[in-house]
Amino acid sequence: MSQLVTQENKYQSAFRDLRQSTNMRRQRWFDRLRENAMSRFGELGIPTVDQEDWKYTNLASLARVDFDPVVVSTRATIPVETIEQYSYPESANSRLVLVNGILQKDLSSLENANEIVVMDLVDAVADDRYGDLIREHLARGAVHETSGLVALNTAMITSGAFVFVPRGIALKAPLHILCLSDSDGPEVATFPRILIVAEENSSATVIESYGGRHDSQYFTNAIVEVVVKDAARLEHYRVQRETSKAFHIATTSIELGRQSTYDATAINLGGQLARHEINLVMNEEGAECWLDGLYITGSGQHTDTHSMIDHRQPHCTSRQLYKGILEGSSRAVFNGKIFVRHGAQKTDAMQTNKNLLLSPEARVDTKPQLEIFADDVKCAHGAAVGQIAEEELFYLETRGIHPDLGRNLLTYGFAEEVIGKIKVESIKAQLDEAVLNRLNTRLEA
Amino acid sequence: MLEIRNLHASVDGNEILKGITLKVNKGEVHAIMGPNGSGKSTLAKVVAGHPSYEATAGEVLYEGRNLLEMSPDERAREGVFMAFQYPIEVPGVSNAQFLRLAYNEKRKHLGEEELDPLEFKDLLKERAKIVEMDASFMSRSVNEGFSGGEKKRNEILQMAVLEPKLAILDETDSGLDIDALRVVANGVNQLRNPDNAVVLVTHYQRLLNYIVPDYVHVLAAGRIAREGGKELALELEAKGYDWLKTAGAESRSNSIAG
Numbered sequence: 001m002s003q004l005v006t007q008e009n010k011y012q013s014a015f016r017d018l019r020q021s022t023n024m025r026r027q028r029w030f031d032r033l034r035e036n037a038m039s040r041f042g043e044l045g046i047p048t049v050d051q052e053d054w055k056y057t058n059l060a061s062l063a064r065v066d067f068d069p070v071v072v073s074t075r076a077t078i079p080v081e082t083i084e085q086y087s088y089p090e091s092a093n094s095r096l097v098l099v100n101g102i103l104q105k106d107l108s109s110l111e112n113a114n115e116i117v118v119m120d121l122v123d124a125v126a127d128d129r130y131g132d133l134i135r136e137h138l139a140r141g142a143v144h145e146t147s148g149l150v151a152l153n154t155a156m157i158t159s160g161a162f163v164f165v166p167r168g169i170a171l172k173a174p175l176h177i178l179c180l181s182d183s184d185g186p187e188v189a190t191f192p193r194i195l196i197v198a199e200e201n202s203s204a205t206v207i208e209s210y211g212g213r214h215d216s217q218y219f220t221n222a223i224v225e226v227v228v229k230d231a232a233r234l235e236h237y238r239v240q241r242e243t244s245k246a247f248h249i250a251t252t253s254i255e256l257g258r259q260s261t262y263d264a265t266a267i268n269l270g271g272q273l274a275r276h277e278i279n280l281v282m283n284e285e286g287a288e289c290w291l292d293g294l295y296i297t298g299s300g301q302h303t304d305t306h307s308m309i310d311h312r313q314p315h316c317t318s319r320q321l322y323k324g325i326l327e328g329s330s331r332a333v334f335n336g337k338i339f340v341r342h343g344a345q346k347t348d349a350m351q352t353n354k355n356l357l358l359s360p361e362a363r364v365d366t367k368p369q370l371e372i373f374a375d376d377v378k379c380a381h382g383a384a385v386g387q388i389a390e391e392e393l394f395y396l397e398t399r400g401i402h403p404d405l406g407r408n409l410l411t412y413g414f415a416e417e418v419i420g421k422i423k424v425e426s427i428k429a430q431l432d433e434a435v436l437n438r439l440n441t442r443l444e445a
Numbered sequence: 446m447l448e449i450r451n452l453h454a455s456v457d458g459n460e461i462l463k464g465i466t467l468k469v470n471k472g473e474v475h476a477i478m479g480p481n482g483s484g485k486s487t488l489a490k491v492v493a494g495h496p497s498y499e500a501t502a503g504e505v506l507y508e509g510r511n512l513l514e515m516s517p518d519e520r521a522r523e524g525v526f527m528a529f530q531y532p533i534e535v536p537g538v539s540n541a542q543f544l545r546l547a548y549n550e551k552r553k554h555l556g557e558e559e560l561d562p563l564e565f566k567d568l569l570k571e572r573a574k575i576v577e578m579d580a581s582f583m584s585r586s587v588n589e590g591f592s593g594g595e596k597k598r599n600e601i602l603q604m605a606v607l608e609p610k611l612a613i614l615d616e617t618d619s620g621l622d623i624d625a626l627r628v629v630a631n632g633v634n635q636l637r638n639p640d641n642a643v644v645l646v647t648h649y650q651r652l653l654n655y656i657v658p659d660y661v662h663v664l665a666a667g668r669i670a671r672e673g674g675k676e677l678a679l680e681l682e683a684k685g686y687d688w689l690k691t692a693g694a695e696s697r698s699n700s701i702a703g
Contacts, residue, residue, distance in 0.1 A: 394495055394517060395532070396518075396547075397521065398517055398518075398526070399518075400518055400547050401546060401550055402518050402550070405550070406518075409538055409546070410535065413535055413537030415537070417536070417537060420537065
């Protein structure tokens with residue numbers, strides 16, 4: 001069941017170091033959580049292609065690398081240019097930086113986020129004001145009993161971020177949580193862990209982004225748990241721009257309260273192998289969610305999105321639109337499940353995955369799935385894989401547009417359906433550039 | 446400006462054009478008429494450079510150059526324009542973005558300065574008046590959700606922006622109500638000048654009431670069956686196309702005899 005025992009020994013020795021550190025022995029429940037998670041990781045290990053959920057994403061190359069897990073809190077020195085490269089001007093004063101999963105106060109700037117609580121997750125566990133809240137929500141959405149890599153991340157929680165938007169607060173500036181990997185020496189494994197709790201009637205925008213300082217091999221194993229309480233509203237952007245040799249395996253779990261709104265856009269651009277799992281649970285009536293995504297892959301890249309939307313209560317709406325652009329010999333996987341539980345009447349769910357293959361060597365495996373146990377629902381799903389339409393290209397050519405530019409324009413148009421709805425201008429601009437950068441096409445008009 | 450000599454063209458190995466000879470000088474308006482399947486749209490597509498249409502014999506000269514050796518985009522930058530019978534939708538790209546890109550590609554090709562978005566906006570505003578198009582169309586995706594008439598108007602707007610030397614309008618009148626037809630025809634008439642030429646490909650005479658041709662060529666079964674002045678169109682309107690079947694046979698035997 002598990003791959004390469006030597007690999008796990010390295011994680012296990014890191015965990016022994018952690019056990020010796022002051023990071024442990026704070027709260028018994030928290031220590032126990034990490035101990036249990038570690039022993040569960042020992043049992044489950046790193047997933048293999050024998051498991052149905054991992055059929056198309058082979059982690060053998062990840063398991064083979066002798067990563068150095070980062071579990072000891074360190075203060076990182078990161079050049080300003082690197083921070084700027086990954087920053088969004090809208091969040092210049094509402095930016096939290098994690099380096100190798102460890103929160104960096106000196107690199108963060110939170111003046112525009114003072115109505116909310118943003119702090120080190122492990123510090124918050126020991127804080128009387130937030131300890132109980134964290135105990136209630138941490139490791140509830142991201143379940144380590146069934147996933148080796150969720151277990152590993154949970155065992156390795158040594159810092160991370162806790163974001164708390166109090167009742168009725170409307171955060172104006174988007175909060176940006178930047179997760180950077182930094183190692184020019186050994187190949188590191190890092191474990192960013194973020195818990196976001198948006199209380200009743202609050203509203204906020206959170207940008208979660210990933211990148212690397214060096215183009216070396218590293219492994220990001222991230223988990224973000226999101227709780228959106230009754231009538232709260234959360235806009236969540238996730239921008240994955242890891243460097244080219246990185247492994248990125250992440251889970252986002254979301255729990256939605258009554259009449260809450262969750263609007264997410266996940267952008268996957270980087271890494272040699274990236275997997276994003278989304279587990280969204282609609283626990284109360286009248287919740288609404290949008291889970292949109294765009295993945296763009298170049299030669300040698302592999303990107304995988306597995307999502308699960310669980311309609312447990314009546315009158316909830318979910319919309320999911322994922323688009324993929326694949327170049328060269330790249331590969332993408334989309335697996336989207338929608339569950340409509342018994343009694344979840346008047347569910348309105350729609351799921352679409354569309355892929356544009358720009359090369360004959362690109363390949364996509366897409367599998368939207370609906371499982372419906374209620375009888376009064378409106379559900380639809382669909383998947384498409386296509387290429388640039390020759391007639392469309394010819395049309396552009398007859399207007400004097402070179403076919404290379406025309407292909408790019410049509411690709412841009414394809415991506416625009418996802419990019420166009422992004423409300424943070426600098427993310428939008430960054431993506432426009434990512435799509436158009438191969439030709440210096442400027443489209444402002 | 447355009448000289449077509451004994452052009453033969455095929456699609457998927459089926460010969461559609463079987464020897465077309467046609468000369469268009471600048472300042473002229475030509476109408477190419479004919480029944481469905483006569484090859485008139487094929488002729489337009491061969492001139493525009495559609496990849497599925499293969500010229501198997503003959504030649505097409507544009508300003509003295511071999512047009513068939515030029516790529517479609519190069520033809521366009523050199524001043525050839527085709528208004529599509531079924532304009533293509535380009536989701537996610539706004540009309541203004543698209544037009545500015547196309548306009549600047551042409552400017553670059555001609556060694557002229559590109560226009561920045563603001564300068565282009567002014568130009569676009571002027572040209573939009575020619576087809577009575579509202580500014581709201583400029584921020585919408587190219588042809589997406591446009592009605593049939595709006596798409597055709599948008600084609601003429603593109604023509605107005607790109608200012609081609611040779612404009613081929615492929616069934617631009619089809620699907621237009623009388624008001625839209627008037628707007629489109631008005632637009633084309635405003636864009637006519639002594640230095641450009643217009644080729645109207647049409648099934649019906651109706652359009653020719655608004656854009657008056659200097660010459661009318663009638664195609665049947667891939668050949669030119671009749672040629673004449675604008676009165677030929679009226680004759681067709683009165684008699685229909687059926688009589689051409691015999692006329693076509695005559696012209697074929699003539700060419701064999703000749």
